[in-house]
Structure formats: C-alpha cells, structure tokens
Amino acid sequence: MTRLGREFLFLWNEMDFIKQLKGNYFTRNVQILADFFECEDPSTKRFSGFKITKRDANFESLEALSDLFIKLTSFARRGKFQPNRRDNRPRAGFVEPDAEIVKPSSIAMTKDWVKRSQQLREAIDYFGRYKQKNIVLYRFQIQLELKNSKVPYEQFQKFFGIVNKKAVRPQGFKGYLDFLYFWKENFITQDLIQDMIIILDASSLIDVPEQEDQKAKLRDIPAEFFEYMRVILNENSEIFEDQKPVLKLFPIPVMQGKVWNMPAELIIETGDKEKRAFFENRILPYFVYMEIFDVDYSDDIKNRFKRGQKS
Template identity: 90%
Template sequence: MDDEKIMQIDVPEVDMDGANSDLNNILFKSVTQSVDDLAEAIIEQLLVDERFKKIFKQPRDNDQRKERRLLSRQKNKEQQYLLLEDLVAQDNKGLASSIKADQFAKEYLQVVDILYRELEAEYDDFPVEHQKTNPYQRYVEEGYSWNVRTLMRIEVFMLTLLQHSTPAFLYSKEQMSQIRKESPKQIEQRVTRLGREFLFLWKEMDFIKQLKGAYFTRNVQVLVDFFECEDPSIKRFTGFKILKMDANLESLEALSDLFIKLVGFAQRGKLQPNKRDNRPKIGYVEPDIEIVKPSSIAMTKDWSKRSQQLRDAIDYFRRYKQKNTVLYRFQIQLELENSKVTYEQFQKFFGIVNKKAVRPQGFKGYLDFLYFWKENFITQDLIQDMIIILDASSLIDVPEQDDQKAKLRDIPAEFFEYMRMILNENSEIFGDQKPVLKLFPISVMQGKVWNMPAELIIETGDKEKRAFFENCILPYFVYMEIFDVDYSDDIKNRFKRGQKS
C-alpha cells in the first residue's frame, strides 16, 4: 500500500526537447568563443613571427620576373644605347658663367642682350618672321622669348669658341682601339660643354639659317654662313637627324671635325665649303671662300670705340645726379611730299630746336638730350629716336595769374607744338617747303622685360633708376651702331648727346 502510495505521487513533467535545445545553444556559444579566441591567438602569433614577415615581403613570381626584366632593360640601355640627343645641353648657364669671367665678354654679352631685346620689341620680323618660327617654341621665360634666348646662346657659344675654345670631343688617334672598348658613360665624359652646346645649335639649325640681316652681330652671321655653306648631308647630318644617331666614336669624331672647321672659319673668316656636285678632280685643292670679312669682327677697335663713347656719356650725364630729372622718349619724322628730308636738313633743324630750348625763355625745364638716327626702311625717311631730359620740378605749371589753375604739363603735346613752331619759322632750311612733322611717344625702353613707360623720372638718390639709365638706356643708344645696317644716308656717327662744357 505504501508502495502504491509512493507510486501515485505526482512528479512534474520535463520537456526533453527544450532542454536539449538549450544545452546545444550553450555548447555552440562556448565552442564558437573558443574558436575565435584560438584564431586570434594564432593570428597574433603569426604576426610577430619573423618567418611569417618574410613571406609578406617577398614579391610574387610574376612581379619578380617583371622587375628583373625592367632592371635588365635599364642596364642594357645604360651600357649600350646613348643617342646624341642625350648629350644636348638643356641650358648654357655653365658656359655663360665661365665666359663672363672675362670683363670684355661680360660687357659684350650685356650689351647684345639689351640690343636683341629692344630690336625684338621694335620690329615684328625680328629675328625672324613670326609665322616662320615654331609657335610652340615662342614661349617667354624671365623676360626672354625663345628667339632671343637662342640668339644669346649663339653669342655665348661663339664668344667662348673664339676666346676660350676647347675641343667638342676629346680623343686621340693612337687610342682609337682603347676608346672603342669604353662604355657610353666613359664616351660621354669626353664631350665638353662646347660640344654639347654645338649639338644644341645643330638641333636648331633650321631656325638659325633664318637669321639673316643687318641686325645681327658677326658671331651670329658666322654661324649662319657656316650652316649655309657646310652641306650637312655629306656628314650624314641633316637637321634633327643628327640627334638620333648613336653617341659612339664615329659620330662624335665626325661632330668634332665639323666643330674644328667652324673654329677655323670663325677665326679666319674663310671656309672651304663641301659640295655634293661638281667635285674637284683628284689632286686639285679648291680655294677657300671668304664669306665674312675679318674687318667686320665686332670685338675690335670699333667695339673699343663704343665702349669709350659709353663711358664718356655716363660721365657726362652724371652732372644731373643731384637733380630730379625726367626722361621722355620720342621718335620724330619730317616728311616732304615729293622729296626726302636729308640728314643735313634734319640736323640743322634740330640744332635750332636744341639751341632755343635750353635758353631761359625756351622750352621750360629743358636740360639735355640724346638720340640715334634711324630710318624708316619702307619710305627711307630719317627717324630721330630721341630722349629729352627735363628738370622734374618744371612738370607742375603754376601760372602767374591767380585766376588760372595749376596743372601737370603734357610734355609730348607741348614739345610737338614747340618743334612745329620752330619748323614754321625756319622753312628756308627745306627750300621753302613745309615738311610734315610727326612725333610718336614710345617707351623709354620697349622690351617687355623692362616694362617701362614713355617717361621715366629719376629722383635724387634713386640708385636703381640711375643704374638703369647708365646700364641699359645709354648702352642701347651708343651700341646700336655696331650693326652693319645699310642706311640710305651715310651718317658717320648716328649717336649724339649733349655737349655742354
């Protein structure tokens, strides 16, 4: 009975499926956490393992092969392939720096730099017509156009060639077999700065051949004549093709021969040109042809004369150093209907203008002048390119009458009326004809690098503007006559300045 009672005791029911599910969840979370912990531990251990780090640093097989090919290609290029274009000088700063150590060369280069900048600003077709110049090369850098920069590189090259010439390529006939074994890098070291610059000039041969005319120095004319007379095809050099040749012993030796020929031509003014047709018979030596007369060399007595003229002008105008002065630049023309105003007539007329202007009752504030006789190459009329110097204190006009206002004077308009009045009073100079007076105010210096107006005030103690007057303005007017320009009027001294005692 008791057992029966026991058997009859109520026991709570248990859900076995739910219990198993909860247990599974607990076990899954536990295993997952353990796996995560183990993974983190493994990764952490791998990251600090030096052997594992090396695996990451090593490139894949494809990357390794690619890198080896690139290195091999670069090595082969350095050892076997060097073109002449790789030797072309990008600039001539080193060459210019060395030649400017010579005082004469420094002065010469400063002057021709000023002249070329001004000529380019004044004449649209200088140094060559715009349409004939590669438009992509006519950039301006530091006030230089590509044209003027190239002109100055020619000047530096030729001046160095004439005064401190070194070979373009240094080699010895007896060492030919040894030189042939040298690497391109060793061959390259045999090429001098003059040689590299010579390659640059050959690159610009087509442009240089266009530099024809009177407004170039002998240096430029010599190089132009050399390129014109020396047929480059005989040496397999034509324009840009030279730069695509391998820089080896044969090509550099040929380049050296041409360079030496140029040195002889520049120093002697004579050249025996190469000719493709009608070559002389064996044993016959063709005589040299004189192209540039040695008497036209700029670095001679004529240059010394201009240098002295410049020093005299600088000393002369220093009399106004303690005075506030102002410069006005005009280009003046006198034109007759059926004839041309001669130099003698123009000179006599200006003599009267200047003589009256400096008088107390003349042109108010007028102190001095300087000018250069030019020419209108189309009409052949004379042009007086003139700078007048005034006392800056005279620029403000204060009338004596109280009812009139003080004003700033219009000097160009006043000077034109002043000259026109004297012209009407002295018509007998021109055979009683009445020339037409034309006066054009222009910048004191026209080159873009100067950025100058048509009038320039130089105040007392202004060293910068005083130096600009002495180092730029005066040299331009003094040295313009170094160019062998064919003017219609035979004027011996085109530069003139005041001549006060």
C-alpha cells in the same frame, strides 16, 4: 643668368627657323648664327643631354651654355663659322698653321667696339652732371616728311640744332636740360628718323597757375614739344629751301623690349641708384652701340649717336 643668357636660350629654341636664314640677302651676323646652329644642332649630337633648354639650371648645364657662348664669340670674331676641330680631325701629316688669319671685317669690328666703348664712358661721365638733380627722360621718334622727296640729313641736323639752342635758353622749352639721340631710318621711304631722348628738370612737370582759383596740372610734354618744334619749323623754312616738310612726333617706350614694359618717360630722382644704373647700363649702351649694327642705311652719316656738349 643674365638677360643676354636668356636671349640666347630664346634663339636656341628658335633654332630650326634660324637655320633657314641663309643667303646673301641676310646680314653677315645672321648667317654666322645660322651656320653656328647648323653645326650645334642637338639632333646631330651623340648625347641627348646636350639639349640645354630641357635641363635644370645646374653647374653642368650652365657650363655647357658658357661653352656655347665662347664658340659663338669665336665665330663672330673670325667673321665666319668654323667647325669644332674635335669633330673634324685632320688627316695624319696635317700641319697646324702658326698664325690665325684674321679677316679685315674682324679688325674693323674690334676697332669700332673700342671706339664705342670709349664713347659710352664719355657719355656716362657727361650725364653724371645730373646725379644731384631730379630729372625725367622722354623718348620720341621724330620725322620730317616731304611729299616727293626726302629731307637731307644736313637740313634735318641743322633744324634740330636750332631747336636745341632755343630750347635750352631760360625762356626756351620749360625745364629742358639736355638730349641724346640716334639717327635711324624708315627703310620703306628712306626718310630719316631721329630717335631721341630729351632730359627735363623733373620740377618743371607740373604747371603751377598764377591765379589762386586755378588748379595745378601735369604737363603733356609730347604735345608741348611737338608744338614747340612745329613753331620753329615754320619760322625756319629757308633751311629746307622753302619746302614745307611735315613734322611727326611719336612717343615710344624709353626701352622698347617687352621685358621692360616701360612708358615713354622715366623719372630719375636724386639718390635713386637703381634707375641711375638703368640709364647708364641699359639706355646709354643701347643708343651708343647701335652704331655697330650691320645695317645698310641710305644716308652716309659718320656718327649716328649724338648727345649734348655742354662744357
């Protein structure tokens, strides 16, 4: 069973709670899931064997799970819940419509999905340039905070543009190769959060001293990158109209789910197909497809996912 299947079974076990999540203050997707569980509640079914989470993993139970996925996908595409027609048979004389009405939200979602899928393919192709190099990924969440206001997106974006331009130079941030990030938001303060992964040459992780009597040591990348950004921030105060935002940098797991149990860095060596696949099949899709989540942001940012643009 896939991870998606296990996640669905977890939600199924939380059915009683999810059915209560109704009302306009919940997102459309949550409301669809609540309506879906209301209809598919095993307690309303005629057969007790319908409780799929209590059954062995055999062909019959997996087929039942697959049917539920198909139903839920159908509901999501329509933008609303539609009961099973077999449970709601039409009266005699009822004429089935020739065409299904597709909501504009469904059309927009389909177009956005196609766009993000193309974006993912391009990202995988772009980062493929590092397959023959030992690299390490570091993930941070970066914030710029002002006391009585928020740093506008345009200023934050311009600041990082300078950081990236300087870092990639031969005399820039040692080992720096590339980046990818997604613009998130602190929904309490409405401050922007730059959820970022920087890519470094793995050979740069150890500081080799010039003096023979000194020992080599492992670099503290989060502390170094914070200090590197802080210096650039102080040198470019005009970006923020001479205000002085406070820089914050928090290392977070490369993938945050408890199932991964990962640190804030991931080393991918040349020829390590498993970790390379994890990067392409887990990490990149996470950052790319966050764009289609049903979230109300305070900043109108056209493309929240960004990556390097080396030719």
